[in-house]
Each structure stands twice: as structure tokens, then as C-alpha cells.
Amino acid sequence: MFIQTLVTGLAIGGIYALMAVGYSLVFSVLNFSNFAYGSIIMLGAYAGYYILTQMGQPLFVAVLAAIIGSAILAYANEKIAYSSLRRRNASSLYFMISAMGTAIFLENLVYATIGSRFYAFPEVLTRQNLNVLGTSLGILDAFAIVFSSVAIYGLHWFLQNSKMGIAIRAASYDMQVSQINGVNINRLIGLVFLLAGALAGISGVFLGMKYMVYPTMGWITNKAYIAAVIGGLGSLPGAVVGGLLLGVLETFVSAYISSAIRDVFSFSLLVVLLLVMPSGLFGKYLEEKV
Amino acid sequence: MFEYFSGVLTFSLIYVIATVGLAVFTGFTGLFSLGHAAFVAIGAYTSGILTYFYQVNFWLALVAGGVMSGLVGVIIGYPTLKAKLRSDYFAIATLGFGEAVRVLLENLDITQGARGLPGIALETDLPTVLVVTIIVLWVARNFIHSRYGRAAIAVREDFTAAEMMGINLFTIRMRSLVFSAVTAGLAGGLFAHYVSFIQPSMFTGALSTQLTAGVVAGGMGSLTGPALAAIVFVAVPEALRVASMWRLVAYGFLLVAIMVFRPQGLFGHQEISWNTWRNLWKRVRSCGTKPC
Numbered sequence: 001m002f003i004q005t006l007v008t009g010l011a012i013g014g015i016y017a018l019m020a021v022g023y024s025l026v027f028s029v030l031n032f033s034n035f036a037y038g039s040i041i042m043l044g045a046y047a048g049y050y051i052l053t054q055m056g057q058p059l060f061v062a063v064l065a066a067i068i069g070s071a072i073l074a075y076a077n078e079k080i081a082y083s084s085l086r087r088r089n090a091s092s093l094y095f096m097i098s099a100m101g102t103a104i105f106l107e108n109l110v111y112a113t114i115g116s117r118f119y120a121f122p123e124v125l126t127r128q129n130l131n132v133l134g135t136s137l138g139i140l141d142a143f144a145i146v147f148s149s150v151a152i153y154g155l156h157w158f159l160q161n162s163k164m165g166i167a168i169r170a171a172s173y174d175m176q177v178s179q180i181n182g183v184n185i186n187r188l189i190g191l192v193f194l195l196a197g198a199l200a201g202i203s204g205v206f207l208g209m210k211y212m213v214y215p216t217m218g219w220i221t222n223k224a225y226i227a228a229v230i231g232g233l234g235s236l237p238g239a240v241v242g243g244l245l246l247g248v249l250e251t252f253v254s255a256y257i258s259s260a261i262r263d264v265f266s267f268s269l270l271v272v273l274l275l276v277m278p279s280g281l282f283g284k285y286l287e288e289k290v
Numbered sequence: 291m292f293e294y295f296s297g298v299l300t301f302s303l304i305y306v307i308a309t310v311g312l313a314v315f316t317g318f319t320g321l322f323s324l325g326h327a328a329f330v331a332i333g334a335y336t337s338g339i340l341t342y343f344y345q346v347n348f349w350l351a352l353v354a355g356g357v358m359s360g361l362v363g364v365i366i367g368y369p370t371l372k373a374k375l376r377s378d379y380f381a382i383a384t385l386g387f388g389e390a391v392r393v394l395l396e397n398l399d400i401t402q403g404a405r406g407l408p409g410i411a412l413e414t415d416l417p418t419v420l421v422v423t424i425i426v427l428w429v430a431r432n433f434i435h436s437r438y439g440r441a442a443i444a445v446r447e448d449f450t451a452a453e454m455m456g457i458n459l460f461t462i463r464m465r466s467l468v469f470s471a472v473t474a475g476l477a478g479g480l481f482a483h484y485v486s487f488i489q490p491s492m493f494t495g496a497l498s499t500q501l502t503a504g505v506v507a508g509g510m511g512s513l514t515g516p517a518l519a520a521i522v523f524v525a526v527p528e529a530l531r532v533a534s535m536w537r538l539v540a541y542g543f544l545l546v547a548i549m550v551f552r553p554q555g556l557f558g559h560q561e562i563s564w565n566t567w568r569n570l571w572k573r574v575r576s577c578g579t580k581p582c
Contacts (some may be wrong), residue, residue: 033378085553093322093377094549099508100324100499101545108538166454219495222389225382231376260397268389274383275369278376 004137005247005255012140013247014148015206019224019241020231021152022199028172028234029192030086032095033225036077036102038218040197044070044204045213049119067201068151074197075190077102086189103218119213129246143207149201152240155195159236164191172234223250226270232280241281296416302524304321304470304480305361307426309504309520310513311473314430315466316502317510318439320446322381323467325366325388325549326474326501329359332391332495334482335401338410341483343400348413352422352479359475360468362391367467371460388498395490406489407482414484422480426473430513433469441467446511474501503541508555515557 012064019041026034048066052059081098159165167188170178179185207217227246231238246266254262273280312326337355340346346354370383395401412415433439441462444452474570482488504523508516527537 026379031378033382041536081550084550088553090549090553091377093320094553096322096378096381097502098546098549100502101542101547101549103542104496104499104503105539105542105546106438108536108542112536202448222385226386229382260393263393264390264397267386267393270386271366271383271390274375274379274386275373278373278379 003249007137008141009248009251010244011144012251013244014145015203015210016223016227016247017240017243018148018151018199018203019221020227020243021155021236022196023221023224024228024234024236024239025192025196027228028236029168029175030095030187032092033099035096035099036081036084036106037196037200037224038221039103039106040070040077041200041204041207041221042073042110042215042218043073045208045217046110046114048205049121049208049213053122063202063205066205067198070201070204071194074193074200078189078193107215107218116215121213140146140209147202147206151199155199164188165256168192223266226266229270229273230280232282235282237279238280238282300414300416300419300484302476302521303423304477304484305504305520305524306517307423308474308477308501309516310426311470312501313505313508313513313516314433315470316505317512317516318434318442318446319463319466321463322377322382323384324495324502325384325497326494327495327497328388328391329363329471329474330478330481330497331395331490332362333359333478334488335395336475337479338482338488339400340409342407342410348411348483352476355479358473359478360472363398363468363471371463371467374459377544385495388495392490392493401450401490404490406487408485408487410482410488412483412486414480419480422476426476427513427517432458434513438465475573498528500541506555507544509557510555512555512557512561514561515555519556
């Protein structure tokens with residue numbers, strides 16, 4: 001029971017970590033909360049579902065399509081809703097409102113065109129169980145853990161070793177100075193949104209398989225915000241640790257106390273954490289700039 | 291036909307009350323609340339439960355709903371504002387607060403969970419709402435023109451400078467948060483007694499964002515702008531019978547468009563007053579004699 005809960009928690013935590021990393025990536029460079037991220041995850045899930053069921057493609061094609069679709073969408077989102085604000089040096093309040101507008105727009109566009117129906121992914125992976133050390137382990141959970149760690153490790157490798165990755169890390173410290181040193185900031189931010197969108201696509205497909213696909217599923221990114229706050233906003237290792245921690249804690253709360261209290265627990269944790277340690281475990285806390 | 295229009299008007303005025311409250315907070319202190327639906331819900335449930343289970347007088351219950359929202363506003367505002375959370379952090383904290391309240395309402399016994407409270411007495415009508423709207427607008431106007439309101443504007447423009455001038459950041463932000471919580475609670479109470487059925491799913495993040503949309507579209511720093519925007523957002527689609535789904539699509543689109551093209555909102559810092567109309571009339575008249 002204990003190990004099984006732990007593994008389920010890690011699987012959910014892995015998906016939270018993916019979302020939190022995508023969200024933190026944008027936060028670390030642009031310093032604002034991208035509330036549109038949830039709807040991009042949702043559309044990624046729809047894309048994956050459509051490719052898998054309507055076009056009858058295998059799973060990996062669906063995941064790939066979701067990744068590409070979400071990445072393009074996130075890129076377009078940046079170009080349309082944020083780039084003009086960026087040029088105007090607007091405060092993060094305006095960015096957040098613009099992001100919120102995008103979220104409302106995309107979510108309700110899906111409502112109005114596709115409808116509010118819940119779609120279940122075909123049971124390719126959900127039904128099978130692996131038997132490891134006497135506990136039965138859902139193959140979907142195992143798959144989610146493996147896939148999210150591979151994706152996060154890939155991103156980490158990219159940020160550590162590639163030229164663009166180093167530029168992204170530099171920009172997250174100081175955008176102006178890195179610009180002076182010859183970083184093309186527009187291209188860099190476009191890349192950041194492409195990467196975040198790719199992560200959104202993966203997490204969208206896994207969320208869809210774990211739960212279902214429906215227009216308001218983007219609200220689950222609230223959990224990604226909590227995970228990011230636990231780890232420290234803008235810190236990528238923090239987002240990973242925060243996501244895993246939140247997933248495990250939540251699963252234990254719902255397994256041992258009550259599943260109804262789970263969300264209340266998470267949101268209270270968020271509010272308490274913001275008060276006690278707003279910089280989270282690994283983050284840098286920025287006072288409002290003067 | 292008259293009944294239909296008065297219904298639409300009542301509904302939009304309830305929105306106006308909540309939006310004006312939020313305008314005092316977001317527009318005049320520069321902080322961004324994403325959990326205002328929670329205050330509306332608290333007001334709705336408090337006054338609904340009081341009249342439904344305890345047969346309290348409607349007006350008393352309405353005031354109790356407002357007071358309860360204000361109290362919760364103090365509880366959530368005291369630590370977050372004391373800690374001087376950055377704007378993103380404050381927005382995420384209010385987001386979490388709003389969701390926590392909704393989940394609590396879904397799991398409490400007295401609120402009857404997700405089933406909601408049916409059959410709340412129908413007490414709200416157009417004159418009632420009109421009276422409350424006028425009172426709220428009047429109080430909000432006086433608040434903004436008072437010393438506190440001017441201090442709030444100073445805080446919004448540059449809080450470091452304002453603090454140096456001896457303005458207590460915390461008190462100013464707290465006052466406007468409590469004010470907006472109380473008005474949201476009043477709107478909730480009126481809403482509960484108007485539709486006579488409330489359930490937690492009515493008070494989701496979507497409602498919070500709709501309220502914020504009104505404030506942003508109307509103009510951050512104006513009272514009449516958001517009020518007008520709230521009426522336009524609720525009344526026009528209702529009267530034109532556009533499907534409610536597309537209304538929200540338009541909300542989102544408008545928010546992005548306003549941020550990109552006119553970030554100060556449609557009215558900016560301007561208020562709609564008699565002078566506005568007089569100036570407009572002058573401009574129209576002068577068009578005939580000289581190029582405008």
C-alpha cells in the first residue's frame with residue numbers, strides 16, 4: 001500500500017514537474033506568470049487524442065503531434081499576446097492580464113467549437129499492470145515517470161550544453177546584459193516558448209490518459225503553479241522537486257486522510273508557503289523592482 | 291418584455307456592484323486579485339444560508355454576507371499584504387485562495403456540497419439592486435476622493451515614493467481589499483436571492499476572471515469605466531441572445547486586444563461624468579464650423 005501510493009504519487013508528481021518546468025522556464029526569463037499555459041496543455045491533449053483516435057496513429061505519433069502542436073501554439077501565443085508588451089517594457093501585471101485573456105479565449109473557443117464533452121483516451125496503457133516486488137504498478141504510471149524524467153533530463157542537458165541553452169540561462173539572470181553580449185533576445189524568447197510548449201504537449205497527453213480530455217482541464221496547471229512555488233518560482237530544479245513533492249504529498253493525503261480534502265490541502269499549502277518562504281526551496285525572491 | 295429587460299438590468303447591476311469593488315482594489319492599488327469569486331461565493335452562501343435555514347430578514351442577511359466577506363478579506367489580506375508579496379505571488383496566492391474556498395464549499399455540510407442550495411427566497415428585484423448599486427458607487431466615489439483614495443493612487447503609481455512620503459502601504463491596500471471584499475459579498479447576496487439557487491460551480495475562476503476583465507476593459511483607475519464595461523459585457527450579449535460560450539471567447543479576445551492596443555483600458559483614468567458628455571457635445575457641435 002505504502003509503496004504503491006508512493007509510485008502513484010511519483011507518477012502524478014512527474015506530470016506536475018513537467019508542467020511546472022514549462023511554466024518556470026517562461027517565468028525565469030520573462031518574470032511573469034504565464035496563465036495561458038494551462039490552455040496550451042489542454043489543446044495538446046486534444047491534439048493527441050485526435051491523432052490517436054480519429055486518425056488511428058500509434059501512440060508515439062500522437063505524442064509527437066501533441067508536442068509539435070503545443071510548441072507552435074505557445075510560440076504563436078508569445079508573438080501575438082506578449083511580444084508587443086515586451087517591446088513596450090510593460091509591467092508584469094499587463095503580461096498576466098494578456099495571458100489570462102489568452103487562457104479564457106482558447107478555453108472557451110474549445111467549448112464553443114468542440115463542445116464540453118469529456119473524451120477518454122483509448123485504453124492502450126491504462127488497463128495493464130506490472131508486478132514489481134509484490135506491488136502492482138500501473139504501466140501508465142511507470143510510463144509517465146520514465147517519460148517525464150527523460151523529457152526533463154533532455155531539457156536539462158540542452159540548457160547546460162548547447163549554445164542556445166547557455167544563452168537562455170544568461171538571459172534568466174539579466175536580459176539586458178545578455179542582449180548587450182550579442183544574444184538575439186527575440187529568437188531566444190521564441191525558443192523558450194517552443195520548449196515550454198513542447199513540455200505542455202507531453203504533459204497534456206499524459207494528463208488526458210490519466211484523467212480525461214475536457215475544455216477546463218487546463219485548470220490543473222494551478223497545481224503546476226503550486227509546485228513551482230514550492231521549488232521557487234523561476235528555478236528549474238526547484239520545479240522538478242516541487243512537482244514530485246506535491247504529487248507525492250497529494251497522493252498520500254488522498255490515500256490516508258480523504259480524497260475530498262486533497263485540493264484544499266494543496267491550495268492551503270500554497271498560501272502558507274507563500275507567506276513563510278516565498279522564494280521556495282531553490283528560488284531567488286525578487287522584491288518588486290523600483 | 292419589460293420583465294425580461296428588467297431582469298437583464300438587475301443581473302448586470304449585480305455585476306456592476308462586484309466590478310466596482312474590484313476596481314477600487316485592482317485599479318487603485320495595482321494588485322491583481324484572481325480569487326474574487328470566492329468573496330462573491332462567501333457573500334452568496336452566508337446570506338443564502340441565513341435566510342434559508344434561520345429565516346433571517348433579507349436585508350440583515352445581505353449585510354451579514356458583506357460583513358462575512360469583509361472578515362475573510364481581512365483573514366486572507368492580513369498575511370499576504372503584510373508580507374508585501376510581489377504582484378505575481380499575490381495573484382497566485384489569491385488564485386489558490388479562491389480555489390480553496392470553492393473546494394471547501396463543495397465539501398461542507400451546511401452548504402450541501404456540490405448539490406447546492408435550492409429554493410432561496412426570491413427577494414432581489416430591480417429597485418433593491420438599484421439602491422445597493424447607487425450606495426456602493428457613492429461610497430466608492432467618496433473613498434477614492436478621500437485622503438485614503440488619494441493615498442491609494444499614490445501607491446499604485448509608485449509605492450516606494452508613496453511609502454517615503456509616509457503612506458502606510460499595508461493599511462491602504464488592506465482598506466481597499468476589505469472594501470472590495472464587502473462589495474463582492476453584497477453582490478453575492480443579491481445574486482443568491484435573485485436566482486434562488488446557488489452551487490459551488492457558479493463561483494469558479496471563470497467568474498473571477500470575468501470580474502477582472504470588466505475592470506481591465508473599463509480602465510484601471512476609473513470607477514465608471516468598469517461599471518459601464520460590466521453592463522456592456524453582461525447586458526449586450528444577453529439582449530442580443532448570443533450564446534454564452536461565445537461571450538467568453540470575446541472576453542478573452544478583448545483582454546488580449548486591450549493589453550496590446552490600449553493597456554490603460556477603454557476609459558483609462560477618466561471618469562464618465564456630466565463634463566464628459568458636455569465636452570463630447572461641444573466637439574460634435576464645433577465639427578460643423580471648423581475641421582475637427
